[in-house]
Amino acid sequence: MIDFRRRTGAVLLAVVVGHVVLISAQVNTGSRVGVFEGMTFGLFSEVQRAFSRVAGSTVRIWDGYVGLISVRAENAALRENLAELQFRLQQERALAQRARGLEELLGLRQNIGFSTVSARVIAGDASPYFRTATIDRGSGDGVRRDSAVVSPDGVVGRVVGDPGLRAAKVQLLVDRSAAAGAIIERTRAAGLVTGDADERLVRMQYVSNLEDVQLGDIVVTSGVDGVYPKGFVIGEVELVDRGDGLYKMIHVRPKVEFNDLEDVLVIVREPAPSTLATGGE
Numbered sequence: 001m002i003d004f005r006r007r008t009g010a011v012l013l014a015v016v017v018g019h020v021v022l023i024s025a026q027v028n029t030g031s032r033v034g035v036f037e038g039m040t041f042g043l044f045s046e047v048q049r050a051f052s053r054v055a056g057s058t059v060r061i062w063d064g065y066v067g068l069i070s071v072r073a074e075n076a077a078l079r080e081n082l083a084e085l086q087f088r089l090q091q092e093r094a095l096a097q098r099a100r101g102l103e104e105l106l107g108l109r110q111n112i113g114f115s116t117v118s119a120r121v122i123a124g125d126a127s128p129y130f131r132t133a134t135i136d137r138g139s140g141d142g143v144r145r146d147s148a149v150v151s152p153d154g155v156v157g158r159v160v161g162d163p164g165l166r167a168a169k170v171q172l173l174v175d176r177s178a179a180a181g182a183i184i185e186r187t188r189a190a191g192l193v194t195g196d197a198d199e200r201l202v203r204m205q206y207v208s209n210l211e212d213v214q215l216g217d218i219v220v221t222s223g224v225d226g227v228y229p230k231g232f233v234i235g236e237v238e239l240v241d242r243g244d245g246l247y248k249m250i251h252v253r254p255k256v257e258f259n260d261l262e263d264v265l266v267i268v269r270e271p272a273p274s275t276l277a278t279g280g281e
Contacts, residue, residue, distance in 0.1 A: 112150075114229065116265040117141045119149075122167070131175040131199065133261060138163040142268035146227050151264050154233035154255040155180065155221060159266070168266075172258050173234070174199050181222040182234055187212045190222055193234055193252060201238065204250040211248065213240045219252050229267065 119135035133156075137143050143163045149156040149170050157172040171178050175195045182193040182204055189211035191204045204219060217237040223230030239251035 112265070112267075114267045115142075116267050117143065119143075119168075119264050119266050121261045121264065131172040131178075131195070131258065132160070133157075133170045133172060133258075135168055135170055135264065135266070136166065137266055138166045138168050140165045141266075143168045143266050144268070148228045148232075148267045149264050150232055150267065151256055151261065153257070154235065155228060156256055156258075156261065156264050158227050170264075173254060173256070174202060174258055178202075179225070180228050180234065181224040182219050183222045184211070184213055184237075185218040185220050186214075187217075189213060190224075191247075191250070193219065196251070198251075199258075201251045201253055202235065204237075204252050205247060207248045207250055209242050209246060209248055213237060213248060213250060215240060 117137050119137040119141075121133050122136050123134040125132040135143075135149070139162075143159055145159055145162060147159040147168075149158060155173055157170045157175070157178060159168045160171040161169055163169075173180060173193070173195065176197065178195045180193045181190070183190045184207075189207050191207040193202050193204050196203050207213060215237055219234045219237065221228040221230055221232045221234060233255050235252040235254040237250060238253045239249070241249045243249045
């Protein structure tokens, strides 16, 4: 009985709603637009407005995304161009530096007064106990054992061992077992320059405590060792003190930057007796 009443009520409600809808469809508003039509239009207009907003936002987001991709691509291209320009600048600097080095080497070769061959450093020894470098000149170019090797800055070292036909090994002056006869250019005080555990410096030994040696004095080769011609710059006195015995304690900073060596000159034969190296007496 209760189910019958519920069904009857539901049917009655549906009929009433249907009549209201039909009546609304036939009733005109003041602007001669049906109420149902007006409701439907309003509903769809709101849906269209919402859709338009969503579509507009989507378009703006897409445009922004596309624009961002374009900006990123431009930035990547600019970074690539900048890297290429920096690489070219480094190349130009390297070429300019090498040109200056070769110009200085040519000037030294013209003024040195000795027969020389130019050589390029092609390798270095990384051993902590031996400081050597390999050059691209050998016996085929006149290079011999104990040939002196110099640069525009000063003494580099000497050829050790028997050179190959197109290569030779050079013992650098900062090697612990290296040595060269030397004098203080200002006072002519003589001594012996040897390598030191501190590879930035060399020691000058056997200079009497009575000699006048000051910081900043220039040390040059004396020529008495039979390897290095007289008058080539070795370095500058950086530390000098009175020793415990007969001799001063002197440390010299070489003029040559041994870690940056690129081009050198090898002296391949002794000069005429009247010819002296630059800076000699």
